[in-house]
Amino acid sequence: xxxxxxxxxxxxxxxxxxxxxxxxxxxxxxxxxxxxxxxxxxxxxxxxxxxxxxxxxxxxxxxxxxxxxxxxxxxxxxxxxxxxxxxxxxxxxxxxxxxxxxxxxxxxxxxxxxxxxxxxxxxxxxxxxxxxxxxxxxxxxxxxxxxxxxxxxxxxxxxxxxxxxxxxxxxxxxxxxxxxxxxxxxxxxxxxxxxxxxxxxxxxxx
Amino acid sequence: xxxxxxxxxxxxxxxxxxxxxxxxxxxxxxxxxxxxxxxxxxxxxxxxxxxxxxxxxxxxxxxxxxxxxxxxxxxxxxxxxxxxxxxxxxxxxxxxxxxxxxxxxxxxxxxxxxxxxxxxxxxxxxxxxxxxxxxxxxxxxxxxxxxxxxxxxxxxxxxxxxxxxxxxxxxxxxxxxxxxxxxxxxxxxxxxxxxxxxxxxxxxxxxxxxxxxxxxxxxxxxxxxxxxxxxxxxxxxxxx
Numbered sequence: 001x002x003x004x005x006x007x008x009x010x011x012x013x014x015x016x017x018x019x020x021x022x023x024x025x026x027x028x029x030x031x032x033x034x035x036x037x038x039x040x041x042x043x044x045x046x047x048x049x050x051x052x053x054x055x056x057x058x059x060x061x062x063x064x065x066x067x068x069x070x071x072x073x074x075x076x077x078x079x080x081x082x083x084x085x086x087x088x089x090x091x092x093x094x095x096x097x098x099x100x101x102x103x104x105x106x107x108x109x110x111x112x113x114x115x116x117x118x119x120x121x122x123x124x125x126x127x128x129x130x131x132x133x134x135x136x137x138x139x140x141x142x143x144x145x146x147x148x149x150x151x152x153x154x155x156x157x158x159x160x161x162x163x164x165x166x167x168x169x170x171x172x173x174x175x176x177x178x179x180x181x182x183x184x185x186x187x188x189x190x191x192x193x194x195x196x197x198x199x200x201x202x203x204x205x206x
Numbered sequence: 207x208x209x210x211x212x213x214x215x216x217x218x219x220x221x222x223x224x225x226x227x228x229x230x231x232x233x234x235x236x237x238x239x240x241x242x243x244x245x246x247x248x249x250x251x252x253x254x255x256x257x258x259x260x261x262x263x264x265x266x267x268x269x270x271x272x273x274x275x276x277x278x279x280x281x282x283x284x285x286x287x288x289x290x291x292x293x294x295x296x297x298x299x300x301x302x303x304x305x306x307x308x309x310x311x312x313x314x315x316x317x318x319x320x321x322x323x324x325x326x327x328x329x330x331x332x333x334x335x336x337x338x339x340x341x342x343x344x345x346x347x348x349x350x351x352x353x354x355x356x357x358x359x360x361x362x363x364x365x366x367x368x369x370x371x372x373x374x375x376x377x378x379x380x381x382x383x384x385x386x387x388x389x390x391x392x393x394x395x396x397x398x399x400x401x402x403x404x405x406x407x408x409x410x411x412x413x414x415x416x417x418x419x420x421x422x423x424x425x426x427x428x429x430x431x432x433x434x435x436x437x438x439x440x441x442x443x444x445x446x
Contacts, residue, residue, distance in 0.1 A: 014265045016285070021258060025251045033246045038239050047247060054254045061264040143239055150236070165236040168210050190217055193229040200232075 006070040013061055025054055028071055031168070032078045038166040039082035041147055049085050053078040068177035075167035076159075076177050083162060086151040149199045157192030160185055212237055262288030270309075286313070 006027075012020040032053055037046035057077050064073050150161055159178065163169045171189070175182045212233040217226050263285060270285035293306035 016263055018258060022251060022255055025254050029246045029250055034244050037244045043244065047250060051254050051257060055257050055261065058258045058261060058264055146235060146239060170210060171216055190229065193232045197228055197232045
């Protein structure tokens, strides 16, 4: 379905045909759920956020005037809803057995342990290659830190970074859907990535 | 992996190329967060449609207009209810809410004016014969001020042409009423009472009665007892 068909379906919904919205949901649900999952990292949370995104899109359907594609418009809503949900989350305290041992002076962490953990947290080691439980746990911790860092970015950097990497939009699509010039979007992406790098480096150094 | 892999060219021309390697590594790490195997669970579409089933229509004003044109009263009432819901509940774009609020306000004004006209019409229908003559003078009074105001404003501009008109307009309407107030000036009647108090003055006018006194004094003698004493002495002098 191209955007002309999407426009036809949207017009039908605006005329009061609720069932026509099913076509749009079936068309966009996979990409919307994936975008929400990239932001939130949990399947159930992602489906909840995706459902809320579709309800928000239905309420705002009259405001889609075709500045970008319908998929880009939906992705923007999904990323916003997911980021808002992510920022509402309470920070999860991960139980680190090594840190728990280090509380006891008899089980102090060795310098080698600290160095390997710091390297993994800074992303220097490809955590995906490790299959042992410790590597998987550390990889999960790193992903949580990266998602939290994206959610903690200031606007407009957060939106541009999230739309590019979580919403899977091109820079031209981001420019069209957000109404900003392409050069501005590029600059925001560059600065947003720089701030993310600095935040995560400071996180790993702690 | 992402459907649209990040290209280093997306960072070109935005900053120093030395730090681009770090930023590219950051971008790659963000791409690794993607889990391409994720799909919505079965029944997701039905759940979404059930969720929007309780929502008002996205643009109820247009639906209300369409229903009104097609004569579907139930759909129009439902759309108006949705409009009210959109106007006064949150979670919607400001433009949509403002549109719905404007529509609701317009509807309230229209309903209010129609009901006002219906009330006036009912009152006129209930009390037509007796009240109609008494109401007729009021339009006459309403019409007279309007010409009188206009000429007074024209007075400074065109003195000769406008000034006669207001005097003619106001003359018949206002002056007859003040003439009624002199009528109760029957106060002249109280003036008659002071005239009666002046009549005692007329009682003093018997002054003319004094004029006959000189002739009548020899005969009467009794003119005054005081003069009798003096008079007696004089009479004694005249006799010798």
